[in-house]
Amino acid sequence: MIRFSKPARALAVVAVAGLALSACGSDDSSDTPDAAASSSGGGASAFCGKNIAFLGALTGDAGALGQNMVNGIELALKEHNDKNADCQVNLKKFDSQGSPDNAPGLATQIVNDDTIFGLVGPGFSGESLATGKTFFEAGLPSISPSATNVTITQQGWTTWHRVIGNDDAQGAADAQYLTGTAGATKVFVVDDGQDYSKGLAGKVKDSLGDALAGDDQISVGDTNMSAVVQAVKSAGADAVFYGGYYTEAGLLVKQLRQGGFTGTFMSGDGSEDPSFVKVAGADAAEGAVLSAPAGPPPADFGATGLYSTQAYDATNIFLAAVDSGVSDAQALNEFIGSYTGTGVSGPIAFDENGDITESKIYAYFVKDGKLDVDNPEVIE
């Protein structure tokens, strides 16, 4: 998830997280967590009795989201500590409020704390970019449950990993969905010109190839979409992809439907929020497809909220390293780099940049006038 400058975005995800609470205990029993408790192989690790750090938003607009991550981390630690009385690992939390301005100071605290051997986080892309160098130079391995900006893993920070698909993975999957599942042959792509939006929409455009019927850019805060509607109609598009956030996405789909557009409307995780339906109106939003790199947690999972599964999986990778007797930072980083397993969020393995090799992108649907957060489809 991207957070360069958009507090509304944070609110969006908080809301989704809130809804995801209700997702637990419904259906969809997927495979049980198994990456956690591999029995200790190489004797007691020097990391026993030490701490994992969490860096992310715990208060502020996106505070609920960071709290979800902490829930996942604490669940993993509890399961581990209950089984290994002689090797307790604890959590130290650092609240950045999701801000790239606060994060660097906290990053310095983390790398100067000898009791911390690994980091789950940072939560958002902005703070990841602001702190990556600090962690890399200190040699502190990190795994982010939620930062999706493509450029983070292009910086050469070999200690930086994430267990969530990046925006390119999402863009490619979205293009795939549009031309495959939705059967679109002429897709019109619109974005709002922000870093996240341009990145996502750009990847969709690249992946569409000949199916791209045209593209346009609007501005954040625009309410008059009539020019875009006209351009879409002139292009004869049978699907529209929008890269951006839910307010403009809602207005766009509303005015497209009012203008007579009947094709598929799709947008990314910036729009995956119940407010999208409110802005568009239930009728115009019906059938809209909103993708996100995170799915709801499995029914028997002990923590709740968006990104709790990713945080749980990230923590378990550190714990697996501890259990296997890894005792220094370099060995830990190598362990993470070559780690393979299946977490509650899906199969996990990292490429040489620290990106997850196989990421699941989910398509959420607006059904019966509501964003159905419980039953997304995995885009294959």
Next chain:
Amino acid sequence: MHLDALFGSFDNFLSYTTGGLVFGAIYALVALGYTMVYGVLQLINFAHSEVFMFGTFGMAWTFYFLHGSEPVTWSLGRAAPMLLASLVVAMAVSAGIALLLERVAYRPLINKNAPKLIALISAIGASFALAEAMGLRDRFASWVGLDDDLANYVSPEKARDVYSNPVTIQPHNLFDVGGYSITDVDLVVVLAAILMMVALDQFVRRTRFGRGIRATAQDPESAALMGVNSTRVVQMTFLIGGLMAGVAATLYMMKIGSTRQNAGFILGVKAFTAAVMGGIGNLRGALLGGLILGVMENWGSAVFGPNWKDVTAFVLLVLILLVRPSGLLGEALGKARA
């Protein structure tokens, strides 16, 4: 550049034009507030955008109050009774905020003969204060323990987020102009805006109060000597500006359906631009400026792409001011003859 997008077919040209007229009409109504206050006080009321923003919330609150929070889609006819009620509420809310502004942010300064620049700063401050107050309405409600009862109105935890009318007003096509369907909603927006403008124009030109407004605009001292109560005239000016902003807010919500605590900003800048373009202080200029701005924006969107919309609008403003520094119709509230 896609000149063909605009001029390639006459259909496209017509549809971009009519789409622009609808927004232009809303700009024009908001522009009236800027123009009236400037005409009388030679003061740019930068807080007028917030007067409009409060009106949009007044409109949505009415629907929550009368209909509830269940999202539905209604035709214009089905929504008409509630629309009329919401129009009254929005006008009352906007006019109330405008009068409050006058009382709190301007009158104390005017009474002390403060320089115009001070009042301008006061206006900017009031604009921030009003927008932030709307963004904090959930906190205010929780202070008095009403945030649960008023959850639909104050959106606890999401007060700064987008706020939508639960009733989506579904436009119906009346007839097609080129490829663009003229809908009943579009028609109502344009007609209502023009009707309000004509009514206001006649009010200022023909009534006793209108004569007082014009007299004060022309020469405040002589007007006062002739028995015009200048405080009342200033109040009246803010009131009228607020009422018009309330109408604009209702029409805007009818067309767009969503607002937020900072929704006034961009629209306010556009409306101010329209007022300057037409000749600030000139009522008919505001109408002309609003419509031209709305249409030019859409043409700019078609030719250069939607992200160049604002550039087109402001380059146009610069060009017009280069040729006619006092706007298309000149600065003239006081000069209108009865």
